[in-house]
Amino acid sequence: MTRSAPAPAPAPASVLVPAPVPVAVTGLGMVTPVGNDAESTWKGVCAGVSPARTVPGLRGCTVDFACTVDGIDLDEAIGGRTAFRMGRHVKFALLAAREAVADAGLSPLSWDGSRVAVVIGTSSGGSASVTEQAVALDRRGADAISATGTLLTIPNMAAAEIAIKMRATGPSMAPCTACSSGVTALSVARDLLATGQCDIAVAGATEATVFPLAMTGFARSGAAAVAAPGDEPALLCRPFAADRAGLVMGEGAAVMVLERARDARARGVRPRALLAGAGATTDAHHPTSPHPSGAVAQRAVETALRDAGWAAEDVQHVNAHGSATPLGDATEAALISRVYPHRPPVTAPKGVLGHCMGAAGAIEIGLTVLTIQHGIVPPIANLTAPAPEFDLHCVTERPLERRIDRAVTHSFGFGGHNAVLALERA
Structure with missing residues (x-):
């Protein structure tokens, strides 16, 4: 008995892809180890000098140095009577959000809060507070636990506190894709605007992981640079160098105000830049190591370019993930x-x-926006030339002055998260 050939599978139904809605960055705020606002951060990054130093609170740890946010009293800057309930990462985010909203020429006193979304990513949220509360419980008992302990620890509180302070009653989210969380947050916010779920999005990411447990964990994982006797902490993070030795921890936040470009122009605002395309994939390979082929991460790049309608040759600048880890940099360079x-x-x-x-990722998006605006590509600190096996045009020693109309920023995180954003001149 002969079997008839199986019927061919039906052709897939055509999918109507909505026309892209140009989304503009109209406001930018930052709190970083080299500046407590966007302007000072930009100057610090262009100077190309790391502020990494020994941190007293890390005394006795294998890695006792980091790039920290200094020169600001966070509680005083927050003001009022609510700072006590906020973790360090929440304070960073709120200050960056305030700057971004003011930079956009907007005010929570006058906007329709029901049309404002807040999307603030983080990798570990209030993990520092979790450890502090755990130590207090172990050493002094239940009475030592703060009544606001939960608020200090859960990762959505940066988004929640911004929404409270900004009177924003639209969608509020806290994406977590490890070190890609910032790019994920901006991508989600872009989608909310494109689909009409909000008219304004306050979006970015924040982190504060300079505390003993986190630092020791990264040291044990082999991802962190470990100082030898006589090493200068400021010289240890060397992205794409032949002698790169691992990451140096930092902290901070970047927040942007996003609007549909037509809405920004209707209120007389010239966008800082446009979010042209986004792409995301997952390696599904290993919890901490990127897939050595880089093929899945490459698909995220290609998705972002396709979303933007660009050919690869249209890209005039790459803001790399560049973590200075041996395998990570090799994979990204290839x-x-x-x-x-x-x-x-x-x-x-x-x-x-x-x-x-x-x-x-959010900080690097902000810096890419500023690169497009100023026509300046900042140098890679501690690098005179990339490793010989890397065929890269790395900017070293001094800023490169060049008009940049189209740029991409890469973010790759533990868990295999790959996120890429394409930005263009408005």
């Missing part, structure tokens, strides 16, 4: 060489700022 054979200038801000974990 990816950049494959995808962008025309060798656009590459920078890696972690050489200056350290790795700000969940906040890193």
Whole structure:
């Protein structure tokens, strides 16, 4: 008995893809190890000098140095009577959000809060407070636990506190995709605007992981740079260098105000830049190591370019993840060489700022916005030339002055999260 050939599978139904809605960055705020606002952060990154130093609170740890936010009394800057219930990462985010909203020429006193979304990513949220509360419980008992202990620890509180302070009653979210959380947050906010779920999005990411448990964990994982006797902490983070030795921890936040470009122009505001495309994939390979082929991360890049309607040759600048880990940088360098054979200038801000974990992607998006605005690509700190096996045009020693109309920023996180954003001149 002969079997008839199976019927061919039906052709997939056509999918109507909505026309892209241009989304503009109209406000920018930052709190970083080199500045407590966007302008001072930009100057610090362009100077190309890391502020990494020994941190007293890390005394006795294998890694006792980091890039920290200094020169600001966070409680005084927050003001009022609510700072006591906020973790350090929440304070960073709220200050950056205030700056971004003011920079956009907006005010929570006059906007329709029901049309304002808040999307603030983080990798570990209030994990520092979790450990503090655990130690207090162990040493002094239940009476030592703060009544606001839960608020200090849960990762959504940066988004929640911003929403409270900004009177924003639209969607509020706290994406967590490890070190890609910032790019994820901006991508989600872009989608909320494109689908009409809000008219304004306050979006970014924040992190504060400079505390003994986190620092010891990264040291034990092999991801962190470990100082030898006589090493200067400020020289240890060397993205794409032949002698790169691992990441140096940072902290901070970056928040942006996003609007549909037509809405921004209707109120007489010229956008700082446009979010042109986004892409995300997951390696599904290993909890901490990127897939050595880089193929899945490359698909995230290609998705962002396709979303933007660009060819790879249209990209004039790459803001790399550049964590200074041996495998991570090697994988990303190979990816950049494959995808962008025309060798656009590459920078890696972690050489200056350290790795700000969940906040890193948002900070690097903000810096990419400023690169497009100013026509300046900041240098990679502690790098005179990339490793010989890397075919990269790394910007070193001094800023590169060049008009940049289209740029991409890469973020790759533990768990195999890959997130890429394409930005263009408005």
